Amino acid sequence: MRTAEATFEEWASARLAALVRFAYLVTGSQDAAEDAVQTALTTACAQWSRISRTADPDVYVRRMVVNANISAWRRSGRRELSVAEVRDRPTGRFDDPGEQVARDDAVWRVCEALPPQQRAAVVLRYYEDLDYAEIARVLEVTEATARSHVHRGLSALRRELTTPEDGHA
Known part of the structure; x- marks a missing residue:
């Protein structure tokens, strides 16, 4: 079936x-995710005759999701998120599954603290596996x-997740 x-x-x-x-x-939140998707799909439904004719409706609606999240973030007035400080990090492989869960949690907490555009760019690059041109289309930049957002986001992640004693995440 054609889109x-x-x-x-x-x-x-x-x-x-x-x-x-x-x-x-x-x-970073199931509730916020569902709200953003609901907002985006409500708008997309009303505009579907136009959106369905675009080259890639998925990109268009993903952008609507990002915009809905940014709008909600602006409405809430939150500019900073608290990040739990995690300093006792293992340097090798994870033998204990609990250590991996703690590490994943620490990475996600740092991701949550990124500005929305940087977080969206990092997610699009490393979770959705989009190239920079596709990220630029989704974020309308x-x-x-798009490269700058990804670079700055990764720099912030490295800065927060690098242990001072060994220089490695």
């Missing part, structure tokens, strides 16, 4: 799980800006 011929309901049913997963990675 242009798909009804909104067919397209949304097929893409809902991926959109919620993407939104969760962008927002230039490719250089």
